[in-house]
Amino acid sequence: MSTRTTVLAGTLLVAATVTACTSGSAKPSPTVTAIRTVTAAPSPEDAKSSNGVLKMGARQAINNDTDDVHISVQAIEYQQPYKGPQPQKPDASQGGDIWATVKIKVCNLSGTNINVSQTPWSLAYEDGTSIEPTGLTGGDMPKPEFPMDKPVKAGRCAAGLIAYPVPSSKRPERIVYAPEGIDPIEWAVTKS
Numbered sequence: 001m002s003t004r005t006t007v008l009a010g011t012l013l014v015a016a017t018v019t020a021c022t023s024g025s026a027k028p029s030p031t032v033t034a035i036r037t038v039t040a041a042p043s044p045e046d047a048k049s050s051n052g053v054l055k056m057g058a059r060q061a062i063n064n065d066t067d068d069v070h071i072s073v074q075a076i077e078y079q080q081p082y083k084g085p086q087p088q089k090p091d092a093s094q095g096g097d098i099w100a101t102v103k104i105k106v107c108n109l110s111g112t113n114i115n116v117s118q119t120p121w122s123l124a125y126e127d128g129t130s131i132e133p134t135g136l137t138g139g140d141m142p143k144p145e146f147p148m149d150k151p152v153k154a155g156r157c158a159a160g161l162i163a164y165p166v167p168s169s170k171r172p173e174r175i176v177y178a179p180e181g182i183d184p185i186e187w188a189v190t191k192s
Contacts, residue, residue, distance in 0.1 A: 053174055053186035060177075060185050061109070068111035075121075075175040075187040076103040080166060087140040090165030094134060100166040102175050104146045107157040116158045117149050120179040123164055123172035124186070131164050131172070 054060060059074045080100035090096045100123075106116050118133040125131075137145055146160035166172070171189060178184035 051188070053188045056175075056187050056190060058187065062182060062185075069114060070109040070111045071114060072107045072109060073177050073185060074105045075177070076105060078102050078172070078175060078189045080171055081168065082142050082161075082163065084142050085140070087142065087163070090134075094165035095131065096165030096167050098166060098168045099142065100164050100172075101142050101161040102164070103159070103161055105157055105159040106152070108152045108154050110154050113151050113153050115149055115151055116147055118146055118162045119148075120177055121146075121162055122176045122178070123166065123189075124174040124176050125170065126173045130176070131166060133162050133164060136163070 054075075056078065057074065057076050059072045062069070062071050062073065064070075078100065079102075081098040082101045087099055090099065102121065102123075104121060106114075108114050118135065121133060123131040135148070137148055142161045142163050144160040146162045147158050150158055152158050171191065174186040174188060176184050176186050
């Protein structure tokens with residue numbers, strides 16, 4: 001998936017006709033056509049869905065000048081059920097009967113080192129319930145896994161999948177990123 005999106009804003013067609021005259025005889029007029037393609041970055045409104053949350057795949061910048069932290073976060077894809085090699089089915093204590101995954105990317109744009117983790121990410125349902133990540137890693141969990149407590153230097157990113165034990169009978173409405181100290185950021189989960 002491309003991390004930069006451009007939108008074809010329009011095509012400008014310019015036509016110019018050049019007329020040449022010679023002593024008494026008319027020559028056919030040559031026609032010159034020039035085509036120029038203009039592109040523009042999408043406006044911030046394009047990244048929002050109708051209910052104010054971000055569209056799946058949209059990046060959100062977080063800037064904290066006080067602590068010199070400048071990052072971008074992105075929920076790229078939601079998959080239910082997870083279509084790769086299946087880990088052992090979730091047990092009843094985990095609250096779901098199948099595994100779903102969210103593909104996540106967090107980039108440290110500049111400033112101090114940051115630590116990334118699965119814990120700020122959750123799934124939110126229309127009925128007000130939510131599902132937190134289990135914290136399970138390794139073994140047969142979906143790969144590549146989003147890291148747990150990994151330092152990320154400026155100019156680098158961390159990406160991967162977070163697995164959630166979900167009920168097969170319903171889908172979440174939103175993916176929520178809510179680390180301590182900032183307002184939650186949400187992405188809409190499309191209905192399949």
